Structure formats: structure tokens, C-alpha cells
Amino acid sequence: xxxxxxxxxxxxxxxxxxxxxxxxxxxxxxxxxxxxxxxxxxxxxxxxxxxxxxxxxxxxxxxxxxxxxxxxxxxxxxxxxxxxxxxxxxxxxxxxxxxxxxxxxxxxxxxxxxxxxxxxxxxxxxxxxxxxxxxxxxxxxxxxxxxxxxxxxxxxxxxxxxxxxxxxxxxxxxxxxxxxxxxxxxxxxxxxxxxxxxxxxxxxxxxxxxxxxxxxxxxxxxxxxxxxxxxxxxxxxxxxxxxxxxxxxxxxxxxxxxxxxxxxxxxxxxxxxxxxxxxxxxxxxxxxx
Amino acid sequence: xxxxxxxxxxxxxxxxxxxxxxxxxxxxxxxxxxxxxxxxxxxxxxxxxxxxxxxxxxxxxxxxxxxxxxxxxxxxxxxxxxxxxxxxxxxxxxxxxxxxxxxxxxxxxxxxxxxxxxxxxxxxxxxxxxxxxxxxxxxxxxxxxxxxxxxxxxxxxxxxxxxxxxxxxxxxxxxxxxxxxxxxxxxxxxxxxxxxxxxxxxxxxxxxxxxxxxxxxxxxxxxxxxxxxxxxxxxxxxxxxxxxxxxxxxxxxxxxxxxxxxxxxxxxxxxxxxxxxxxxxxxxxxxxxxxxxxxxxxxxxxxxxxxxxxxxxxxxxxxxxxxxxxxxxxxxxxxxxxxxxxxxxxxxxxxxxxxxxxxxxxxxxxxxxxxxxxxxxxxxxxxxxxxxxxxxxxxxxxxxxxxxxxxxxx
Numbered sequence: 141x142x143x144x145x146x147x148x149x150x151x152x153x154x155x156x157x158x159x160x161x162x163x164x165x166x167x168x169x170x171x172x173x174x175x176x177x178x179x180x181x182x183x184x185x186x187x188x189x190x191x192x193x194x195x196x197x198x199x200x201x202x203x204x205x206x207x208x209x210x211x212x213x214x215x216x217x218x219x220x221x222x223x224x225x226x227x228x229x230x231x232x233x234x235x236x237x238x239x240x241x242x243x244x245x246x247x248x249x250x251x252x253x254x255x256x257x258x259x260x261x262x263x264x265x266x267x268x269x270x271x272x273x274x275x276x277x278x279x280x281x282x283x284x285x286x287x288x289x290x291x292x293x294x295x296x297x298x299x300x301x302x303x304x305x306x307x308x309x310x311x312x313x314x315x316x317x318x319x320x321x322x323x324x325x326x327x328x329x330x331x332x333x334x335x336x337x338x339x340x341x342x343x344x345x346x347x348x349x350x351x352x353x354x355x356x357x358x359x360x361x362x363x364x365x366x367x368x369x370x371x372x373x374x375x376x377x378x379x380x381x382x383x384x385x386x387x388x389x390x391x392x393x394x395x396x397x398x399x400x401x402x403x404x405x406x407x408x409x410x411x412x413x414x415x416x417x418x419x420x421x422x423x424x425x426x427x428x429x
Numbered sequence: 430x431x432x433x434x435x436x437x438x439x440x441x442x443x444x445x446x447x448x449x450x451x452x453x454x455x456x457x458x459x460x461x462x463x464x465x466x467x468x469x470x471x472x473x474x475x476x477x478x479x480x481x482x483x484x485x486x487x488x489x490x491x492x493x494x495x496x497x498x499x500x501x502x503x504x505x506x507x508x509x510x511x512x513x514x515x516x517x518x519x520x521x522x523x524x525x526x527x528x529x530x531x532x533x534x535x536x537x538x539x540x541x542x543x544x545x546x547x548x549x550x551x552x553x554x555x556x557x558x559x560x561x562x563x564x565x566x567x568x569x570x571x572x573x574x575x576x577x578x579x580x581x582x583x584x585x586x587x588x589x590x591x592x593x594x595x596x597x598x599x600x601x602x603x604x605x606x607x608x609x610x611x612x613x614x615x616x617x618x619x620x621x622x623x624x625x626x627x628x629x630x631x632x633x634x635x636x637x638x639x640x641x642x643x644x645x646x647x648x649x650x651x652x653x654x655x656x657x658x659x660x661x662x663x664x665x666x667x668x669x670x671x672x673x674x675x676x677x678x679x680x681x682x683x684x685x686x687x688x689x690x691x692x693x694x695x696x697x698x699x700x701x702x703x704x705x706x707x708x709x710x711x712x713x714x715x716x717x718x719x720x721x722x723x724x725x726x727x728x729x730x731x732x733x734x735x736x737x738x739x740x741x742x743x744x745x746x747x748x749x750x751x752x753x754x755x756x757x758x759x760x761x762x763x764x765x766x767x768x769x770x771x772x773x774x775x776x777x778x779x780x781x782x783x784x785x786x787x788x789x790x791x792x793x794x795x796x797x798x799x800x801x802x803x804x805x806x807x808x809x810x811x812x813x814x815x816x817x818x819x820x821x822x823x824x825x826x827x828x829x830x831x832x833x834x835x836x837x838x839x
Binding site: 179264285395 | 499500503506507524527528607615616617666667668669670671673676679680683685738801803804807811812814815817818
């Protein structure tokens with residue numbers, strides 16, 4: 141009897157904490173988003189989900205929603221593709237591995253906002269380092285205005301997003317790789333398996349749970365990531381690099397539409413919740429099978 | 430324990446926190462905007478001098494960067510933890526008055542206090558006959574031009590009209606070597622304002638007489654076409670939509686830009702950062718009919734209705750608006766004087782840069798006092814960015830005018 145209740149009892153404190161930290165604000169958001177709300181957050185009448193209706197009719201919101209999808213898929217996907225080989229290299233024994241690991245992890249130690257500020261300078265059209273480097277190397281003959289339009293600004297933001305996501309992802313994979321026993325590779329090598337076969341038959345399957353964790357955590361993190369896009373373009377020019385979180389910030393604190401902003405926030409919450417639940421369910425079923 | 434008891438307990442705990450955060454008797458909390466590196470030291474001095482002169486009153490200044498000021502105020506007011514006084518952009522004041530969070534100051538203002546101010550700058554803070562704020566900072570915009578580039582290009586004097594400005598920009602562009610005729614701002618705060626300079630010179634106002642948006646008028650279209658043609662001709666710096674005000678100012682300080690329109694504080698920055706730059710300040714160019722307009726801005730310091738220390742707070746306001754204090758603040762930040770006595774000081778009278786700004790004041794337009802102004806400004810900035818990036822001016826303005834009118838109707 142006691143054994144059945146013990147787990148629930150033990151999770152009770154953290155459940156209570158989660159209730160304060162998560163459920164309370166969400167409840168508040170639901171209140172704000174379903175009411176007519178003043179410039180400074182005082183609730184007025186319930187307004188029949190008018191805030192949500194306004195959102196779906198707003199082309200800027202729909203564009204930001206679609207762009208958030210692209211942003212998340214590209215940054216998370218790019219970081220995963222890059223992190224697997226990086227982690228595998230860092231997992232092998234070579235001279236200077238310690239330094240190499242530090243260099244890979246370094247972007248993690250710098251605040252995201254600061255990284256974005258530095259890149260904003262580096263991408264400046266007339267006095268940016270990237271342009272002078274590219275001209276110095278003879279790759280271009282005139283300055284590129286990186287942040288002037290979404291065609292160049294958004295890909296750069298994705299690249300920077302990938303760059304700052306790699307350290308965390310690599311760390312997860314390094315943990316995964318070190319849990320794979322060496323004798324598996326030795327045995328496979330004795331049987332004549334090529335490195336590619338070893339990767340496909342040993343490394344990748346055993347790394348899968350770690351890849352799943354990296355996908356879930358990075359998706360949540362990147363989906364909500366504000367500094368890179370805000371610092372570099374503020375979602376501009378003309379909202380063409382807006383993702384949901386920058387759109388939300390403008391709605392709430394530039395224009396003062398707290399109701400609509402709360403609605404955006406809830407939509408984001410719902411999307412992430414649905415994604416996480418579906419993905420975790422799928423990943424777990426696969427593991428059981 | 431029932432849910433109700435939990436709620437009571439939690440509320441009690443929260444209110445205790447709130448009380449702890451609130452001011453003690455005799456403490457005046459002030460939220461101030463950080464205009465420059467000189468702001469915080471100035472207010473630290475104010476605290477020292479004011480507290481020495483007024484025993485029993487302590488002052489606490491919270492210095493907040495401009496970019497997050499409105500966000501901080503919004504969250505503070507929502508939570509009921511706002512300060513006693515705060516600096517705000519006067520264009521936000523209508524929201525504060527309509528939401529009933531600003532205290533009218535008329536009960537405190539004596540005729541001789543009111544007489545300290547230059548009317549042009551005090552009037553934007555007066556709404557429905559009541560004074561809700563005092564102009565703590567005032568500024569206008571004028572055109573800076575690089576004298577060295579003008580000389581090299583053989584231009585004798587700064588352009589009086591936009592047609593002359595285009596010709597001068599062509600001559601400066603012909604100098605080559607990475608020089609640009611006209612610095613056009615296309616990003617972030619005041620992107621819309623930069624467009625209004627051209628629009629006002631066409632005789633078009635932000636709001637038509639009937640209260641609708643001026644963006645749909647022929648004058649607005651002419652102005653947008655003017656800027657677009659200058660971009661297409663290469664008379665501006667490249668990548669207009671990647672340059673905010675600071676970026677264009679930096680290009681000017683580097684001597685790369687022939688002309689740009691900005692605020693008086695650029696003079697202070699040039700003095701510190703590019704002392705060898707030879708520049709002049711002139712009027713904003715006029716349009717075909719001679720119409721011209723500059724942007725006048727004031728920031729107001731307001732008192733909150735829920736302040737518990739209004740009398741003490743007023744004493745501080747009275748102190749801040751003495752001629753001596755005003756002069757120290759205004760000169761440090763590079764603003765325009767709002768006090769009549771202060772404006773008579775040698776510093777302003779003998780300052781050619783500032784004279785150019787004050788000469789433009791009769792043509793100054795302040796941001797219209799309407800709810801939803803920030804949204805209209807955002808719509809205008811977005812429309813301009815699309816046009817600067819190559820969009821069709823006519824379609825872009827029509828769309829923006831429709832959106833702005835929808836906001837204005839509310």
C-alpha cells in the first residue's frame with residue numbers, strides 16, 4: 141500500500157513548486173487574453189475570444205507563426221547535424237582535445253544578447269568586420285548590406301542561432317558517446333565493419349535517446365529565443381524577420397495591446413506543449429518497440 | 430488546508446512583499462530615463478544636494494535605459510509597484526491620463542512656477558486644461574552638414590529646399606571614395622519621423638483636419654517618392670533599412686555622410702568623439718511651397734496618482750526645475766532649454782548649433798496627442814521600410830493609410 145503512494149508523495153513538493161511557477165502565470169495569461177484589457181493590465185469585460193480572432197486575421201501574426209516554424213526547424217536541425225560530427229571528433233583521443241573542447245563550448249559561456257550585439261556590429265554594412273574580411277579575401281567587391289533585408293538578415297540569424305545552439309547539443313552528445321562501450325567498436329572492427337557501418341549500426345542507434353532529448357530541449361529553447369532576432373533587426377525591416385516572441389514583445393510593450401500579446405503567448409505555449417507531448421510519446425513508443 | 434486558506438495565505442504573503450517594496454514615509458522614488466552616460470551621475474548629485482537641503486526626505490532614483498522604460502512602467506503600474514514620479518515620453522501621456530494613473534499638478538503649480546517655462550514646451554503636457562507633466566527634456570531636429578565635403582564638392586551653402594538637397598547630394602556622391610550625400614534613417618525608433626520631414630515640407634500633416642491619417646494624401650506620396658528616388662539614385666547611404674539613428678550618426682561622425690537630420694545631442698557627441706569634424710547646423714529643407722517642419726519632442730516628468738508622498742515629490746520637482754539644475758542637466762545631455770531664464774544664459778545665446786535648432790521651433794510639430802499613436806507610428810515605419818526596400822510607394826501608403834485609419838477610428 142505504502143509503496144503505491146510513496147512516488148506521488150515524493151513528487152508533491154515539485155508539483156507544488158511547478159504550480160506556483162507555471163500554472164499561476166498561465167492562469168493569469170488566460171485571464172488577460174480572454175478579456176478586454178487596459179494599457180496597464182487592468183481587466184475589463186470578457187470579450188468572447190476577440191483577441192484570438194484578431195490574431196488569426198492579422199497577416200503579420202500568421203507570417204510570424206510560419207517564420208517561427210522555419211526558424212525552429214532550421215536552427216535545431218542545423219545544430220543537430222553539426223553537433224554529431226563535432227561530438228564524435230571531440231570524443232576521439234587527440235592532442236589538444238581539451239583546448240578544442242573549450243573552444244567549442246565557449247559561445248555557451250557568452251550571454252546570448254552580447255553575442256547578438258557583436259554580430260550586429262560585425263554585419264554592419266559600411267564598417268562591419270565581415271564585409272571587410274570578405275573584401276580582403278577577394279570574395280566580394282562591394283559591401284553587402286546584411287541586415288537591410290530579410291533575404292540576407294534571416295539566414296544570418298539562423299546561422300548565429302545554430303552557432304550558439306551547438307555547444308549545448310554537443311555536450312549532450314558527448315555524454316551519450318562516452319556511454320557507448322569501446323568493446324562494441326572493437327568487436328565490430330574485428331568482424332570487418334567499416335567506420336560508416338559502425339556509425340550506422342552502433343553509434344547512431346545508441347545515440348538516439350540523446351538525440352531525442354536534444355531535439356525536445358532545443359526546440360523549446362529556440363522556439364522561445366528572443367535576443368538574436370531582437371538585437372539584430374527587431375523583427376524588421378517591416379516585420380520581415382519577426383518570430384512569434386518578437387511579435388509578442390512589440391504587441392505588448394510597443395503598442396500596448398496586452399490582451400493580444402497574451403493570446404500570442406498562449407498560442408506559443410499550446411504549440412510547444414503539443415509538440416513536446418507528441419514527440420515524447422513517439423520517441424518512447426519507438427524505444428519500447 | 431482548503432484552497433481558500435491557501436489563497437488567503439498567498440495573498441497575504443504577496444502583499445507583505447509589496448509593502449516591503451513600497452516607499453517608507455518621506456521617501457520619494459523616481460524612475461528616470463538614461464539619456465546618456467551623464468544621466469546617472471547627474472541624478473546622484475541631485476540626490477545629494479536635495480537631501481542636504483530637505484532633511485527628512487530621501488530620494489531614490491531608478492535609472493532605466495530608454496528602450497525598456499515603457500516596458501518597466503507598464504509592468505510596474507500593472508503590479509501597483511510604480512514609483513512616485515517618473516519620466517515618460519510626452520507622447521505616452523494620453524494613455525497615462527486616460528487610464529487615470531497620472532496626477533494633475535495644477536494644485537501645486539503657482540503662477541510664478543508656471544512662468545519659468547517656455548510655453549512651446551509646457552503645452553504638450555497639458556491635457557483637457559490640466560497640467561499632467563513638466564517638460565524635463567526638450568529637443569527638436571535640424572540638419573547637420575559636413576562642411577569639408579561641401580567645400581570639396583564646391584557647394585557654397587547648405588540646401589534650402591529638397592531640390593537643392595538632391596543636387597548637393599549628387600555632387601557629394603560624385604566625390605566617390607565611400608561618401609554618401611544624404612544620410613537616411615530606415616530602422617528602429619523615429620524611422621517614421623525621418624519620413625515626416627519630407628512629408629511636412631509638402632504641406633501634409635500626420636493627421637488631416639478630419640482626424641484621418643495624412644498618409645493617403647498626394648503630399649505624402651510625393652515625399653515617399655522623393656526618398657525612394659534618392660535611394661534608387663544612390664544619393665543615400667546603401668542599406669537604408671539596416672541603419673538606425675545611431676548608425677547614420679556614426680557615418681556622419683566618420684565624415685562619410687554629407688547631410689543628415691537629427692537632434693542637438695549630436696553636437697555633444699561630435700565634440701567628444703570626432704572633435705576635428707567640420708560641420709554646420711542648418712534648417713530642415715523646405716518643399717515647393719516653402720512649407721517645412723521639424724519634429725519637436727519633450728519628455729515629461731509626471732506624478733502618479735497612487736503616490737503616498739505627493740508633497741515631498743512636489744518639493745523635488747520644484748528643485749529639479751530651478752534654473753541652476755535645469756542648466757546643468759540640459760547642457761550635459763545636449764537638450765534645448767525649457768526654462769526662460771535658462772535660455773538667456775550665455776551658453777545658449779552664443780551657441781550657433783543650438784541657435785539653428787531654436788530658430789526652427791516655430792515650425793515644430795509634436796507627436797499628435799491621440800490614443801494609439803505608437804501603433805500609427807509603427808504602421809508608418811513599416812510602410813516606409815517596405816518602400817525603401819523597393820516596394821511601390823502608392824500601394825504601400827494606401828495600405829498604411831487604411832491601417833492607420835482603422836486605429837484612429839477606435
